[in-house]
Amino acid sequence: MGDLKLAWRNIWRHTRRSILTMMAIGFASLLLVFMLSFQFGSYEGMIDASVRLSTGHLQVQAQGYHDKPEMRKVVKNPRKVMDALSRTPGVEACTARCQTFVLASSEDRTRGVMIMGVDPETESRVLKTSSLIRQGEYLSSDDPNTVIIGALLAERLKIGLGEELTILGQARDGSIAATVMTVRGIFKSGIDEVDRSTVQMLLTDFDQLFGMDGAVHAVVAVVHKLTEVGEIKNTVMQDDALKGLAVLDWMELSPGLKQSIQMDLVSGIIMYVILIIVVAFSIMNTFLMAVFERTREFGVMMAIGVKPLRLVKIILMESMFMTGLGLLFGMILGALLTQYFAGAGISMGGAADLMAQYGISGRMYPRLSLITLFSGPILIGVVTFFTALLPALRIPRLKPANAMKAV
Amino acid sequence: MFAQLAWRNIWRNPRRTAIILLAIFMGVFSMIFFAAFSRGMANGMVNNAIDNLVGHIKIQHPDYRSDPDISHRIDDPRSVMDEIRPELPDGSKIVQRIRVEGVAANARETAGIEITGIEPSKEKGVSFIGDAPIEGEMLEEDDEHGILLGAALADRFDTEVGKKLVLTTQRADGETQSRAFRIRGLYHAEIQATEKAYVFITLDAARKLVGNKNCATEIAVTLPENKADRALEQTVSKCKEALKPFNLSVYDWMEQIPAMKAYLAMFDMFLYIWFVVVFIAMGFGIVNTVLMAVFERMREFGLLKAIGMKPAWIIRMVLGESLFLLIAGCAAGTLCSLAFTWYVAVTGIDLGSFAQGVKMWGMSRMIYPAIDIGDVIAANAVVIVLGLIVSVYPAVKAARFTPVETMRQN
Amino acid sequence: MNAVSASNVSKIYMQGDVKVTALNKVSLEVAPGEFVALAGPSGSGKTTLLNLIGGLDEPDGGKISVNGKDFANMSSGDLAELRLSQIGFVFQSYNLIPVFTAEENVEYILQLQGEGKAERKKKARAMLDDVGLEGKYDRKPAQLSGGQQQRVAVARALVSNPTLILADEPTANLDSVTGESLLRTMREMNQKHGVTFIFSTHDSMVMNAAKRLVSMKDGAIVDDKVK
Structure with a gap:
C-alpha cells in the first residue's frame, strides 16, 4: 500500500508534466482504438459486401470447379448437401x-x-440480389421462363422489361441449348463487372435448358458469425453427404479480398508502430526526469533500507499509473468516438466510386470489439513499460552515498 | 549572439535534448518515407491503369464509353490521326485500336472477352501488350488469323500456342460473325484479370471481323514520360480544338478512370492527416521538454527579468531554442529519410506476399518509393510551424516568472 | 561484540583529476549503547566515515562490520536489508519523503519490514508522540518546521528498533533551542532503548552532550576520549 501511495503521489508532484505525458499516451491509444475499429469495421463491411453479393461464406463445389469452372463439374445431389449444411450449427x-x-x-x-x-x-x-432490383421484379418460381439482368447489360443489349432475350449455349452433355426468355427485372449491384455481364434465371429453367438432371455447380451458404466460418467448414467437411466434394470458404473464393485485408492490416500496423515509437520517445523525457531529478531521494530511500529493486518497482509503478490513466482516458474517448461513428458512419468521399467497383459501400462503419479496444492500448502499454524501464534500471547502479550528494 | 546562446542552451542537458531530437527525427523520417512509399504506390497504380489500354489521351466516339459497340466507331481514323499529330509534343506515340465485346470459344470452354485489334509494332511503350512477356510469338503486322491470348485465359480454355480459338462478335451491320483464329502466343500481364479480359488480334483482322474496312473504336495517345504531367492539359485542349469538325470526344486519363483520380485525392488528404497525427504524438514531448528546460532555469529567467529583460525577449529566447531543436530534428530526419528512400527505391519493395490483394486493387507488386518535394516541404513545415506554436506555452510560462517567486523556489 | 568495528578503513575520491584521500586507514570501535560524537572541521572525513559504517558507500581499503556482520561480500540488497533492520539514519537536511505525511514517513519503514497495518499505525504514532509530534501526524514535510522535520526523521530512524543510529550533522540546520531539544530526545532514546548513536557534528553543544568524543582531521582520527 505504501509503495502504491508513494508512486501515485509522486505523479502529482509535477502535475503539468504528468498530464502532458498522459495526454500523449491517451492520444495514441484513442487513435489506435478508433483506427483499429475503423479498419476492422471496414473489413467486415468488405467481406459482408462480397459475401452477400456473390460468393457467400462457404461454397460446396465439385473438386476443381473453382480453379476451372466447367459445365460438367457438378454437385450431383444438392438436396443432400443442403440438408447437411442446414443441420450444421451456425x-x-x-x-x-x-x-x-x-x-x-x-x-x-x-x-x-x-x-x-x-x-x-x-x-x-x-x-441480396433480390434487394438490388431497380426495375421490375425479382425472379419468382410462379413465373418461369423469365430472367433478371444487370443494368449495364440491359443498356448494352438495348433491352427493357418484358422484352425477349434469346439465350444460346451448350448443355451439360455438349448439345446446343437455346431458348427465349422474358426480362422480368433489372438489377444494379454497383459492381460494373457484375452489372455488365450477369443474367439470372430460375434454377428449374436452367436445369431443363441445360439438361442438368438435378445437379448444380455450387451450394452457397452464409453463416451467422464470420469468425465461425473455419470451424463450420471443418464440421461440414466431415459430413458424409459431402464426400468427394470441395468446400471453399470466402477467403479461398476471393483470395484478393483476403490479401488486401491483410495488406491493409499490415500497413496499418506499421503505421501504428511508428506512431507508438514517436510517442515513446516523446514521453521518455518524463520518465528520464522522474529518475534523474530524484537521485538524491533515491539515495535517502536506500539509506533508510529500501532495496534497489524495490525502488525500481516503485518508479515503474509510477510510470505505469501514468500510462494506465492515459490509456484509460484514451480508451474511453476512443470508444465513445468509435461508437458515435459506428452509428453515423464515415463517408469515404471520392474514393467511394472506386470502392463501389469492389462492392464496398462508400460509408464505413467502425466497429468496436474487445480486440480493437484492447490490442492498441496493450501494445502502447508494453512499449511504455520498456521506455520507463530504461531509465529506472539506472537506480540499482546508484551508490547511496553518491546519490545523496546529487542536487 | 542570440543564435549561439540558444544553441548552447539546448545542449545544457544533452541527454534530454538527444531524446526529444530522436522523437522529432523519428516523426519526420516516418512522415517523409511514408509519403514517398504512398506516392510510389499511387504512381504504380496510375501507370498500371494507363498501361491498361488507357493511355494519357483517348479519342472515341461520344457514345462509345456508355455503349462500347462497333456502331459507335471512328470512321476513317487515319485522317483523325493526321489531324491531331501536329498538336502533340515531340516523342508522343499514337495508336488506333478496335475494341469490341465478344465471345471466345473452343471445344471445351466459352467465355466473354474483349476483342482488341491492334497494330502490334506500334503498341510498344504505349500499352502493356507492347512490352508484355510472350510465350510463342508476337503478332505480325499482316497476320490476319493470329491471336494473342492471356496465359490465364489459355489455362482456362485448356489450350496452347498453335491451337485454334473461335471469336464471335457483332458486326457493324448487326449480324453476328464468327471466325477461327490460331493462337500465336500467350501473354503475361501484371494483373490476372487482364489476362482473362483481353484477346489481341491485328487491326486488319479486327476490321474484317466487324465488317468495316476503315474504322477504329479508339485512338490513344501516350505522351513522352517527361511531359506526361505538364503537357497533358494543354495537349488535350489542342486536340479538342483540332477535332472540332469531327463528332468525337477527347478524354485525358483522369477522365477515363475517374475513380483513380478521386482515390489519389484521398491519398493526399490521408497523408496530411498522418503528418498532423505524427506531429501531435511528438508535440506533447516537445512541450514537455521545453517546459522542463524552462522550469529548471526559473532562477535564470527571474534574474534576467530582474536585470531588466523584457518578457517578449524571454519568449523570443525560448522560442528560439525550440526552433533550433525543431530544425535540428527536421534536418536529420529529412536527410536520413531521403537517403533511405533513395536506397530503397533502387531495389523497390516487393509486396509479393500480398500478390492477390495487390492485383485486386490494380497496384504493382513492386513499389518504388517516389519522393515528392512538396511532401518533404509539407512534413517539415508541419513540424516546425506547429512545433513553434506549441512552444509558445512554455515560453509564456518562462516570461511570467517573477524574480521574487523564482528566488523563493530554490 | 562491538556495535561498530572499523579497521584500517580508507576512502579515496577523484575530484576532477585530483585524488582526494577522504579517509586514511581509520580504525574505530563502538560498543553497544554508546553515544558518540564525531567532531572535526568540514572535509575531515566525518560524513564519509558515517556513510561507510552505514554501508552507503564502499571503502577502498580496510574492513567494516556492524553487530559482527562484515560488509565485505554483501550485495547492495543485503546492505539495504541490514540498514532496514539494524541501522537508522538521520541526515542534516532531514530528507523525508516529500509526498508522505509525517506518520506515513515513519510508517513506511515498518511496512518495508512487513508489519501489519494496525500495528504499523500504532507504533508510528507512539514514536511520533515520543519525539514530541503529537497531533502533527497528517502534516506533509513542507508543512513542518525544520526542527519538526528532523524529529520525524529521528522517529523514522528509531521506529524499526535499530541497534545503531547514524546521524550526520543532525542539528546543523536547526536553531540552538530546537537543536538542543532534539539532542535531548536523542539522548532519551539512547537511554530508554539502549540504541547506539554515532553522530557527526561541529556544534559544540552536541559535542558537550556526547559521552564519547572522537575528533577527526584530514581523514584521520586525531583524538578519542570518553567522558
Missing part, C-alpha cells in the same frame, strides 16, 4: 446454384454473358 441459410456462359441476344445486339440458375426462395435468404 449456418444461417444455403442455396443451390448453376452457372454457365452463354450468348444472349436482344433484337439487335448480342453479348456473351454469365447466366446463373437460382432458386429465388433460398437465394434471397443467402444473397
Whole structure:
C-alpha cells in the first residue's frame, strides 16, 4: 500500500508534466482504438459486401470447379448437401446454384454473358440480389421462363422489361441449348463487372435448358458469425453427404479480398508502430526526469533500507499509473468516438466510386470489439513499460552515498 | 549572439535534448518515407491503369464509353490521326485500336472477352501488350488469323500456342460473325484479370471481323514520360480544338478512370492527416521538454527579468531554442529519410506476399518509393510551424516568472 | 561484540583529476549503547566515515562490520536489508519523503519490514508522540518546521528498533533551542532503548552532550576520549 501511495503521489508532484505525458499516451491509444475499429469495421463491411453479393461464406463445389469452372463439374445431389449444411450449427441459410456462359441476344445486339440458375426462395435468404432490383421484379418460381439482368447489360443489349432475350449455349452433355426468355427485372449491384455481364434465371429453367438432371455447380451458404466460418467448414467437411466434394470458404473464393485485408492490416500496423515509437520517445523525457531529478531521494530511500529493486518497482509503478490513466482516458474517448461513428458512419468521399467497383459501400462503419479496444492500448502499454524501464534500471547502479550528494 | 546562446542552451542537458531530437527525427523520417512509399504506390497504380489500354489521351466516339459497340466507331481514323499529330509534343506515340465485346470459344470452354485489334509494332511503350512477356510469338503486322491470348485465359480454355480459338462478335451491320483464329502466343500481364479480359488480334483482322474496312473504336495517345504531367492539359485542349469538325470526344486519363483520380485525392488528404497525427504524438514531448528546460532555469529567467529583460525577449529566447531543436530534428530526419528512400527505391519493395490483394486493387507488386518535394516541404513545415506554436506555452510560462517567486523556489 | 568495528578503513575520491584521500586507514570501535560524537572541521572525513559504517558507500581499503556482520561480500540488497533492520539514519537536511505525511514517513519503514497495518499505525504514532509530534501526524514535510522535520526523521530512524543510529550533522540546520531539544530526545532514546548513536557534528553543544568524543582531521582520527 505504501509503495502504491508513494508512486501515485509522486505523479502529482509535477502535475503539468504528468498530464502532458498522459495526454500523449491517451492520444495514441484513442487513435489506435478508433483506427483499429475503423479498419476492422471496414473489413467486415468488405467481406459482408462480397459475401452477400456473390460468393457467400462457404461454397460446396465439385473438386476443381473453382480453379476451372466447367459445365460438367457438378454437385450431383444438392438436396443432400443442403440438408447437411442446414443441420450444421451456425449456418444461417444455403442455396443451390448453376452457372454457365452463354450468348444472349436482344433484337439487335448480342453479348456473351454469365447466366446463373437460382432458386429465388433460398437465394434471397443467402444473397441480396433480390434487394438490388431497380426495375421490375425479382425472379419468382410462379413465373418461369423469365430472367433478371444487370443494368449495364440491359443498356448494352438495348433491352427493357418484358422484352425477349434469346439465350444460346451448350448443355451439360455438349448439345446446343437455346431458348427465349422474358426480362422480368433489372438489377444494379454497383459492381460494373457484375452489372455488365450477369443474367439470372430460375434454377428449374436452367436445369431443363441445360439438361442438368438435378445437379448444380455450387451450394452457397452464409453463416451467422464470420469468425465461425473455419470451424463450420471443418464440421461440414466431415459430413458424409459431402464426400468427394470441395468446400471453399470466402477467403479461398476471393483470395484478393483476403490479401488486401491483410495488406491493409499490415500497413496499418506499421503505421501504428511508428506512431507508438514517436510517442515513446516523446514521453521518455518524463520518465528520464522522474529518475534523474530524484537521485538524491533515491539515495535517502536506500539509506533508510529500501532495496534497489524495490525502488525500481516503485518508479515503474509510477510510470505505469501514468500510462494506465492515459490509456484509460484514451480508451474511453476512443470508444465513445468509435461508437458515435459506428452509428453515423464515415463517408469515404471520392474514393467511394472506386470502392463501389469492389462492392464496398462508400460509408464505413467502425466497429468496436474487445480486440480493437484492447490490442492498441496493450501494445502502447508494453512499449511504455520498456521506455520507463530504461531509465529506472539506472537506480540499482546508484551508490547511496553518491546519490545523496546529487542536487 | 542570440543564435549561439540558444544553441548552447539546448545542449545544457544533452541527454534530454538527444531524446526529444530522436522523437522529432523519428516523426519526420516516418512522415517523409511514408509519403514517398504512398506516392510510389499511387504512381504504380496510375501507370498500371494507363498501361491498361488507357493511355494519357483517348479519342472515341461520344457514345462509345456508355455503349462500347462497333456502331459507335471512328470512321476513317487515319485522317483523325493526321489531324491531331501536329498538336502533340515531340516523342508522343499514337495508336488506333478496335475494341469490341465478344465471345471466345473452343471445344471445351466459352467465355466473354474483349476483342482488341491492334497494330502490334506500334503498341510498344504505349500499352502493356507492347512490352508484355510472350510465350510463342508476337503478332505480325499482316497476320490476319493470329491471336494473342492471356496465359490465364489459355489455362482456362485448356489450350496452347498453335491451337485454334473461335471469336464471335457483332458486326457493324448487326449480324453476328464468327471466325477461327490460331493462337500465336500467350501473354503475361501484371494483373490476372487482364489476362482473362483481353484477346489481341491485328487491326486488319479486327476490321474484317466487324465488317468495316476503315474504322477504329479508339485512338490513344501516350505522351513522352517527361511531359506526361505538364503537357497533358494543354495537349488535350489542342486536340479538342483540332477535332472540332469531327463528332468525337477527347478524354485525358483522369477522365477515363475517374475513380483513380478521386482515390489519389484521398491519398493526399490521408497523408496530411498522418503528418498532423505524427506531429501531435511528438508535440506533447516537445512541450514537455521545453517546459522542463524552462522550469529548471526559473532562477535564470527571474534574474534576467530582474536585470531588466523584457518578457517578449524571454519568449523570443525560448522560442528560439525550440526552433533550433525543431530544425535540428527536421534536418536529420529529412536527410536520413531521403537517403533511405533513395536506397530503397533502387531495389523497390516487393509486396509479393500480398500478390492477390495487390492485383485486386490494380497496384504493382513492386513499389518504388517516389519522393515528392512538396511532401518533404509539407512534413517539415508541419513540424516546425506547429512545433513553434506549441512552444509558445512554455515560453509564456518562462516570461511570467517573477524574480521574487523564482528566488523563493530554490 | 562491538556495535561498530572499523579497521584500517580508507576512502579515496577523484575530484576532477585530483585524488582526494577522504579517509586514511581509520580504525574505530563502538560498543553497544554508546553515544558518540564525531567532531572535526568540514572535509575531515566525518560524513564519509558515517556513510561507510552505514554501508552507503564502499571503502577502498580496510574492513567494516556492524553487530559482527562484515560488509565485505554483501550485495547492495543485503546492505539495504541490514540498514532496514539494524541501522537508522538521520541526515542534516532531514530528507523525508516529500509526498508522505509525517506518520506515513515513519510508517513506511515498518511496512518495508512487513508489519501489519494496525500495528504499523500504532507504533508510528507512539514514536511520533515520543519525539514530541503529537497531533502533527497528517502534516506533509513542507508543512513542518525544520526542527519538526528532523524529529520525524529521528522517529523514522528509531521506529524499526535499530541497534545503531547514524546521524550526520543532525542539528546543523536547526536553531540552538530546537537543536538542543532534539539532542535531548536523542539522548532519551539512547537511554530508554539502549540504541547506539554515532553522530557527526561541529556544534559544540552536541559535542558537550556526547559521552564519547572522537575528533577527526584530514581523514584521520586525531583524538578519542570518553567522558
